[in-house]
Amino acid sequence: MGRASWPRLAPAVDDRRMGVLSEQAAVRRLWDRFGFGAAPGDLTRPFDETLDRLLGAPAGGGTAPPELPVTTKPPKDDQQARKTANKQRAAQEKQLAAWWLDRMVTTQGADVTAERMTWFWHGHFATSAQKVKVPxxxxKQNQTFRQRGLGSFTDLARTLVVDPAMILWLDGDDNTTGAANENLAREFMELFSLGVGHYSETDVREAARALTGWTVNRATGATKLVPKRHDDGPEEILGERAQFSAESFVDHVLERPESAPFVVGRLWFRLVSSTPPDKDTLDGLVGAYGTNRDIRAVLRAVAGTSAFRDDRTTLVKQPVEWLAGLLRAAGLRPSTLDDGVSTKLYQGLVALGQVPFRPPSVGGWPAGAAFLTTAAGLTRLRIAQLVAKTADLSTVSGKDPVEAVRVLLSVDAFSDRTRAALGKVAANPAQVTALAACAPEYVVSG
Known part of the structure; x- marks a missing residue:
C-alpha cells in the first residue's frame, strides 16, 4: 500500500471529561505503565485485582534466554578474525533483542511487570553493547535486572556496581590504585543514585579510589577484586571517612537523604508523568520505598496516587514499548515470525532510535516528544503496516471496524478527528489497524 493512500491524522483533541479515569481505563493504564499494554482479555478484571496480579511474585515464565558463549577479543593484527568476531557479535545482539522483545510480548501477570522493570532498569543503569562488545x-546484566528489579534497590545497586558489563562500559577495568578512573563513581552518584548537585568533585575522586581493583575475566565473564590493584583507603566520601569497599560505598550513598527522592522520582518520570509529584505525594512514595528500598512497594504506592488515576496524566510510549504493545494486541509472537519480518521490525527500531541493549549513552534514552518527530511517525507507520499485514485481524470487521480496532488496541476513546480519519480506511482491516496504531491516542499512553 503506497504511503499517499493513507489519510493524514491530525493531532488528537482530548475531549474526555477532565478528571478521574474510569475503572476500565485505570486498568488499561496499569497494563500500559506496569507492563507493555493489554492483551485481549486483560481488561476484564477490576483495578485492585489487576494490581495484585501485576505486583505478585513472578512465576518465571517466558522464553528461556539464548545460550551465548563469552567471547574473547581476536588479535588486533588478524583482520579476518576481527571481521568474523564482529559479525558473530552483531548476530548475537540481534538474537538477544529478539528474545527480549518476545518476553515483553508473551509474558503475563507479574512476569510482564518483571519485564517492564527490566526495561526500566536497563534505561536507568544504561549500558550499551556497542562498547561492552560481549553479548x-x-x-547477564539483563538477568540481574529481571531477578532483582522488583526487590530492594540496595541489592540491585550493590550488584550493578560490580557487574561485568557495567565495569567494561564505565572503564572500571582501568580503575587501579594510583591511577583511579572516575567514570563509574561519577555516574553512580549522578545518574544512578543521587542526581546532579548532591556530591562534589572530591567525592568523585575518593569514590573512584574505593572502587579500584575490580576487573573482568574476559574468558569467564566473572568479576573479581584484585588486591594489588585496589586502594585500601581510607577515603572521605560525602562527609564520612572510612575504608570503603564497593558494597559499603553503595550503602553509604543510598543512605543520603537525596537518594530516595531521586530513585523514586526516576520511577515516577518513566512510569507516571514528566511532571514531578507534589511534595505530599513524593513523601508518600519515599515512605513506601522505606529503609528496605522496596521497589515493588513504590509501584503499589504509585498506583494509589491521584495522579495515576488522572486522565490528564500522559506519557509518550517509547518505541520498544509501542512495538511490544502492538504485538501483544495483535497476538503476534516475535519468535514465530518469519525472519524477514523480524529483521524489518529490528530495522524499524533502529530507525526509531531505540534498540534493546544499545542505549545511546550512560544517560539512557530520551523521553517524551523526542519520539514524536515526523520521521518517527513515518517509521511507525511502516512498522504498523508490517504488523497489521502479518496479524489475524478477523475481529476488525463487521459493522464498525473503527470501534473494533479501538477495542483491539485497548484505546479508551478516539477523538472525533481520529475517528473520521480511520473511517476513511475502515473497509480494510490492515489499513485501519495500522493507522490506529499510529494515532495519538495509541502512541501516547493516556
Missing part, C-alpha cells in the same frame, strides 16, 4: 555479559 553474554549484556545478557
Amino acid at each position: 553474554a555479559l549484556m545478557l
Whole structure:
C-alpha cells in the first residue's frame, strides 16, 4: 500500500471529561505503565485485582534466554578474525533483542511487570553493547535486572556496581590504585543514585579510589577484586571517612537523604508523568520505598496516587514499548515470525532510535516528544503496516471496524478527528489497524 493512500491524522483533541479515569481505563493504564499494554482479555478484571496480579511474585515464565558463549577479543593484527568476531557479535545482539522483545510480548501477570522493570532498569543503569562488545555479559546484566528489579534497590545497586558489563562500559577495568578512573563513581552518584548537585568533585575522586581493583575475566565473564590493584583507603566520601569497599560505598550513598527522592522520582518520570509529584505525594512514595528500598512497594504506592488515576496524566510510549504493545494486541509472537519480518521490525527500531541493549549513552534514552518527530511517525507507520499485514485481524470487521480496532488496541476513546480519519480506511482491516496504531491516542499512553 503506497504511503499517499493513507489519510493524514491530525493531532488528537482530548475531549474526555477532565478528571478521574474510569475503572476500565485505570486498568488499561496499569497494563500500559506496569507492563507493555493489554492483551485481549486483560481488561476484564477490576483495578485492585489487576494490581495484585501485576505486583505478585513472578512465576518465571517466558522464553528461556539464548545460550551465548563469552567471547574473547581476536588479535588486533588478524583482520579476518576481527571481521568474523564482529559479525558473530552483531548476530548475537540481534538474537538477544529478539528474545527480549518476545518476553515483553508473551509474558503475563507479574512476569510482564518483571519485564517492564527490566526495561526500566536497563534505561536507568544504561549500558550499551556497542562498547561492552560481549553479548553474554549484556545478557547477564539483563538477568540481574529481571531477578532483582522488583526487590530492594540496595541489592540491585550493590550488584550493578560490580557487574561485568557495567565495569567494561564505565572503564572500571582501568580503575587501579594510583591511577583511579572516575567514570563509574561519577555516574553512580549522578545518574544512578543521587542526581546532579548532591556530591562534589572530591567525592568523585575518593569514590573512584574505593572502587579500584575490580576487573573482568574476559574468558569467564566473572568479576573479581584484585588486591594489588585496589586502594585500601581510607577515603572521605560525602562527609564520612572510612575504608570503603564497593558494597559499603553503595550503602553509604543510598543512605543520603537525596537518594530516595531521586530513585523514586526516576520511577515516577518513566512510569507516571514528566511532571514531578507534589511534595505530599513524593513523601508518600519515599515512605513506601522505606529503609528496605522496596521497589515493588513504590509501584503499589504509585498506583494509589491521584495522579495515576488522572486522565490528564500522559506519557509518550517509547518505541520498544509501542512495538511490544502492538504485538501483544495483535497476538503476534516475535519468535514465530518469519525472519524477514523480524529483521524489518529490528530495522524499524533502529530507525526509531531505540534498540534493546544499545542505549545511546550512560544517560539512557530520551523521553517524551523526542519520539514524536515526523520521521518517527513515518517509521511507525511502516512498522504498523508490517504488523497489521502479518496479524489475524478477523475481529476488525463487521459493522464498525473503527470501534473494533479501538477495542483491539485497548484505546479508551478516539477523538472525533481520529475517528473520521480511520473511517476513511475502515473497509480494510490492515489499513485501519495500522493507522490506529499510529494515532495519538495509541502512541501516547493516556
